[in-house]
Each structure stands twice: as C-alpha cells, then as structure tokens.
Amino acid sequence: MKYAGEILFCLAFAASALAVNSKLYKYDTAMDFSAGETENVAIDSEGTLHLNKKHKLLAEKLEDVWAVNDIVVIDGKIFAGTSPNAGLFRITEEKAENIYRSEKKEDKPVGPVKEEKSEEKDKAENSESEEKEEIVNEHIFAVEKGFNGKLTAGISGKECRILEFGKDQSNPETLCKIEDAAFIFDLQFHKGSLYAATGPNGKIFKISADGKTEVFFDSIDRGITVMAFYKDKLYAGTDKRGLLYCIDMETKKGKALFDSPEMDITSINFDDEDNIYITAAIEDPSAESKNGSDMPSYMPPHPKESEDKKEEKLFTLQNGGLRLKLAATAKKDMLERKENGGDKKEKVKSALYKIAPDGIVSVLGKGSGVFLDSIMHKGRLWVADGKDASLSQIDTDKIVIENVYRDKISSEITSLYTAGGKIYAATANPPRIIEFHDGLSSEGWWQSDTIDAKQPSKWGSVKLDGKIPEGCRIEFSARGTNVQNAREEDFTEWTKPLSAQSEEPAIEGSHRFLQLKLMLKGSENRSPKVNAAAVASVVRNIKPVVAAPMIKSEEKKTEAVIAIPAKDENDDELIFSIDIQGEDSDRWVNIEEDHKEKKFKWDTSTVPDGIYKLRVTASDRLSNGPENALESVSTETEYIVDNTPPVCSGQNVETKGTEGKVKFTLTDKYTVIGKVSYTLNSSDDWNTVIPDDLLADSKRESFTITLSGLEKGDNILAVRYADEAGNSAYERFVMEAE
Known part of the structure; x- marks a missing residue:
C-alpha cells in the first residue's frame, strides 16, 4: 500500500457559526497505551504498538486444577505439574489428559473440603450445587526430563518424593523419598545426575539413577527456590534472604554472588557473554495464612474470583512503505492527557537484575507485579509478570521492554519453557497453556481507555505517527457515549473502520466520552507500527461563570485583596476586568484590565474614603479569540474604603x-x-x-x-x-x- 500527499492536522465541522474549544488527547508512551486493552498487539517500553508473536491456546480445562506451577517438553509433548492434588498433565495439540494425581488424603487438607451433613441437612440443601471435592495437600512445583529422557516430577507435601515415569509416561514409580524436605521447588538434570532444590531447610539434593540421595549443598536459608547450570557451575536462588549462590561442582562450596533487596529469587538465566539475569520478588505479608509458613509467597494459593495547526506532511513514503507522522502542535497547553486513575503510585514488588562477569549489578526493570519466571530465547529475555498475567520480551542490550501478551482470563503467568524454537507459558487461576511462535500474528487491535471531554463534543479525525510497511494496514474505529462509568450497552456501535490516512471524523454526533480502536494487519514477518495516536474534541463554547468577588483587608491598611471565584466548563484560560463605582456616582471605573490571576491586590489609597461597589468581568478571549469569546459579569460586592482615623x-x-x-x-x-x-x-x-x-x-x-x-x-x-x-x-x- 502506497500513499503520498499533504494533509493538514486540523479540526473542522459543520457548526462554523459557533465558538468552539478544542483539546487534543494524545497517546505516545507505554503508560498511555497500557491503560487500554489489546488483542494480538504488543506494547514496548518506548511506547510503540505492533503485532505480537503468533500464539495459540493449547489447554484451558485442566480438571480440579488451580495453578500450573511448572512445565517441560519431552518428545514434542508438554507436561504440566499442578496444584492442588499434585496433578500431572500431558498436553498435545489434540487434548490434555491427567496422567497422575495424588490420591492420599492428608490429615489437614487445605482449600474447600467435603462437609459432613446430617440426613435432615441433606434434604434441606438438596437444591444446592454438588459437594466440593476434597483437596489433597500435595503439589508438583517441578517437572524435568530426567534419566534416559524420562519424565520426572517432584511431589511436595507431607511425604516429599520424586516420581519417575515410564517412556510412555505411565506407571510412575518413586525414584526416591527426601526425608529432610517438604517442598521440591526445582529439578535440574545435569551430567547424569538429578538435582532437587528444596525447602524448608534450604538444601540441594543430588540423586543418582538408582535413587540414591545425598545432600549436595546445605545452606542456612529456608528454601532453595530455583537452580541453573552454566559452565560447570550450579547457580541457586533462595527465598527469605534473596541470595544468589554460585556453587562449585567439585568442592560443593557455594559463595553468594548477589544479595537482592527483594526476598525471593524466582528465576536465573544467562546470555552468550556470561551475563547473569535474575528475577526477584518481594513476599506478600499475608502469604503465610494462604500457603503455610514454609512456602514462598509467590506460589498461587487459590483460584481468583472472576470480575466481570502547523502545515506539515503527515504521510511520506519510507523504504517502500508508508510513514505516518503526527502534525506538530503549536501550543503545548493544548495537549491534554487522559486521567487514567490519577497518580497513585503502586508498590514495587519485583525487579530484574543483570550481573556482569565482573560482578557489577544493574537493574533492568522493576514492576508492581510479581516476576514469577523468566527464560532466555534467541537472545531475548522473556519475563512472566504476575500482574495482569502479562508476558514481556526484553532486548537486554537496548533495554527495550515489549509487552507481548496479556492473558485476559488467568490471573498469573507462572512458568515458561522453550523448546523447538517455541515458547510455552503456563498460567494460574484458571490454568492454561499457551504456545508462542517466532512469526507475528496476522492481525490485532488496541483499544484506548475512555477519553472524557467533560462536555458532549464533536470529535475530529484520528492522527497517527507510525510506519506501515508494504502489505500491511492500519485502520481505526471509535465509539461514544454520554454516560459516565458506561457499560457496554451504553456505548454506540463501533464505527465502520477507516484507513489510517482518513480525514473523516472518528465518530459522528456529539459524545462526551470516546474510545478509539486501532486495527493492525500485517504478515508473518511484517507489522505496522504506531508510535503515537491522537484525536481532538471540539465543543461549543460555554460562558465562564464568575461569582461576586470576596474582599479582605490586608495588614497594610491601604491594601485589600480581591478574590475572584470563577470557573470555565471548557477549561479555557480566563482573564478578568475589575471595576468600582463610588456611592455618589453612576459611573463604573476600571481599576484592573486583563488580569490573569484569581486574586488581585487593590491599593485603596488611590481612591477617596467611601462606600464602593465592585464587580468582575470574566472573559475566555485568550482561548477563543475576540470573535468567539464569551464573558460573564459578577454580581456586585460592597466595600468600605476607610483610610482616615476618627x-x-x-x-x-x-x-x-x-x-x-x-x-x-x-x-x-x-x-x-x-x-x-x-x-x-x-x-x-x-x-x-x-x-x-x-x-x-x-x-x-x-x-x-x-x-x-x-x-x-x-x-x-x-x-x-x-x-x-x-x-x-x-x-x-x-x-x-x-
């Protein structure tokens, strides 16, 4: 698609006889765009929209499961360790089947339990829903490809053990029991041995093929939460103290490389230049009541309940494609951003660190959600954020963070795994498995948050700054309402999609509230990009309102302060004219013209003693020009000027x-x-x-x-x-x- 031409960034509509007030609402940062919603569209930290990675849902209905804790891919099949009941699932493109589930009933089950009912109570409640199934207090936090490529799973609970499955993932057998542990947080297979990171005693166990177990590393920490092998060294992260250990494989001695300000290390990765990347999380103070005092707080505890005027070329050809550009705005004060919930600052819960080979630590990012996992894939770091179940891809050289996915159904992305050029993500509450490919989605959309023009307004065309490669397309649509806190049914239908170059208004009619939708269409390896989007509202000018001025004497006897209570529904800039009239006169005398402040100091020594009337005239001339300006005159206030003693x-x-x-x-x-x-x-x-x-x-x-x-x-x-x-x-x- 090619387009060349000169288009003016202007707002015009039929009501030319009316005075108008216009405001430009602009989206050009990651925060602006992130306030909206997306489908198959990524938002990067530089504030750019583009099509995200192609992905598909592999599984979403895992029976009696709250969370998928860990995943592994063996021979093209995905295996997911879950909570509760220590369920293990095999997932293919055809189906998801449960291949293991704890059957033992613990003395102290957690979660909903079956209630013993009397015969009378049963009869009284026979119309209620079915009884909830008893929950077993066992979990699978770690799965791994173990000895001879066999599926291996760590069972956490009262009887901590490691299961090994046959080649067809049937007939699981207990490879070993770990007496000095209640939780197996991670499993890693390395050079013919299996390693288990455990809690609550902070030990790493080494297990041989015949099930013999030895303590490989014993820390003073409560739990070893994650492990990673790199160049014949074992790296391990802890909870409570947030330490990163480097353990020598021969001496089994460990040294702390990094002490994180956060309490829990959740993932460890490496790049080709020997840099280490770790994610760390702050614990939730309420976690103990949810998970038990020895379980890391970031483990999903229970299901989440659902909640329902300057001329400029705007379009130029670039590299055989289309380049979109927003017109320069002459006045900065005409730009108005949306108020997306105010300036409330969220508490930082997680951080991403880079540790250079010389030990220098740098912070690549922080988040208000919990970074539950990360993985290095083709030179890019992928990070799972517990907040809004989002997944980000990070260019660690340029420090560009790109939000590639947000799950609208699940509450958290809990685990990541890469195999065969693909990335697999697992979620919690509810559990789902998503597969990501290297190619791009063919189409997607971004929908803005609700823009409030404060008054029913007419809306101009949508202006974009971005790039449209050949074969790609950007269209926009809009919908409006005059209902505050509107529901879906309160909005108009989405308008017919218009091309990015269209000069037509975003929507016809008069609407106080507006939502924009940008539709991006591309191909397997090409995507349009949007760096900024803007739309302007125009509203009939409304008279300013000015009440009677309030006057107060100052300590200096010949000074009085005049306070002007005035407002303008258009948020126009107001100027004030102040007049006085003596008690024996019919003539109004101006004492201040074009005053911009809402307070004025009047030197009363410039007039004789007497009783004076004061009035204020408020004008919006600065925002609308002389021909369209409106003004209002206040009611009068009396004030006695008395500068003479008795x-x-x-x-x-x-x-x-x-x-x-x-x-x-x-x-x-x-x-x-x-x-x-x-x-x-x-x-x-x-x-x-x-x-x-x-x-x-x-x-x-x-x-x-x-x-x-x-x-x-x-x-x-x-x-x-x-x-x-x-x-x-x-x-x-x-x-x-x-």
Missing part, C-alpha cells in the same frame, strides 16, 4: 486637687469606633477606655477618663484611638494638679 472633638479637662477628669467624643464617617486607651506621663502601661454607654458599637462614641493621685504640676495624658478599619491617631491632654 475625629476627636468636645475635649474637656477638669482638675480638683490631685484628681482630674477628661471628656471627649470620637467620630468616624464610615467605621465603628474601635479600641481606645491612654497612658499618663509617658508610662509604658496603656489602659483601655470604655465608652460612656459601655457599648463600642457605633461611629460616634463619648468617653470619660477619671484619674486620681495626680502629681503636683502638669500631668500629660496621651490618648490613643482607632476605628475598626485600623486607622489610628493620638490626642494630648494637660492636667494641672495642685
């Missing part, structure tokens, strides 16, 4: 002997008389004076100060007075005592 009048001084009396009246034009106090003969002590009527509640008050014990001669009385606005003054009185 006037003192009616002063009268009387003295008789050593006694004296002073009378005076204070009058203020606008404000109630405030605090009045006096001091005699420059004393540091100021005494409060109460009005003659005992109430300080008016703009005119009379005061009397009576003194005794005056010193002979002149006595100076200083009176300090103020109004409620804080304007103060002093008056001086002289009293001559005899």
